[in-house]
Amino acid sequence: MTDGTGLVQFLNAIAEIAQGANEPSITPVWCRELLSARNPPRITCTHREYEEVPHTKGTIISPNDLQERSFFFGNAEIATIRRRFVPHHLGPYTSFEIIAACLWRCRTIALQMDPNQEVRMMVLVNGRAKFNPPIPNGYYGSVFGFPAALTTAGKLCGNPLTYALELVRKAKAEVSGLGNEREEENVVNEGN
Template sequence: MKAVAEIARGANEPSITPVWSRELLSARHPPRITCTHREYEEVLHMKRAIISPNDLQERSFFFGPPEIATIRRRFIPHHLGPYTTFEIITACLWRCRTIALQMDPNEEARMMVTVNARAKFKPPIPVGCPAAVTTAGKLYGNPISCAL
């Protein structure tokens, strides 16, 4: 998109040359499934009705270095290893959202995050999964470190 915008503004060539290395994304031959991709599963049964937009309130939360340091110090045991700020904020929001929605403890609580992975592509494409799934009860009854 950046390249298209640059050319639309009159550039002779984009600052980032398009890469067509589609072979990086080719399936194995023959294709084989090596892991479960929970992010593509359809959620068939929700025990609680989806919340109406009229019942939601929008708020902004700012997590600066002092807030992240407090969360690390108070809620994450040192022996669990280093976590990124992104992982800590995501775990906190996942747990707090699940509690706020008052989900049934046996219901699946999913956290899916879409991120720009461009910086990660320097062949090979890293292995990973953009979805985490557990039960609401495990998020309720355990510390934030469980969500991490």
């Protein structure tokens, strides 16, 4: 299993070898144990992304009732959203945060959900740099988190876009590595 970053590293390594290199410029790291579960397992945070979605009060939309459309967000479109909906005095938001928050809010408004209906936005977060020490370059495995931002349709639609932006940013921040726990566990295991 791999994520996008690992797949790109793997394909680059294959391309380098196909072009005549004796070995890839980034040596593969085969440390499958890097992301092993704690022993014994310990829950350290709430994983809303795996919770069962509560009863939807009749707001489930059949795929047959939806239409697929492609939207392209370039620099000009993102700059327009930033200028019109994100106050300058607030910290900088990434393009991803702006697009995710905007689409989540617009979709919720379009579906005309019950204001008390719980809505969530799940995002993919690259967790490679969130570990201490970081996951080594050359690790092809999957290192992403899939956190969920939650609120009610009424709060999402009734507040400015910055409300959704903060929820998306907070969800992204919830993805964390093991930090120094990995080092602490190694010390504990070596001492036994």
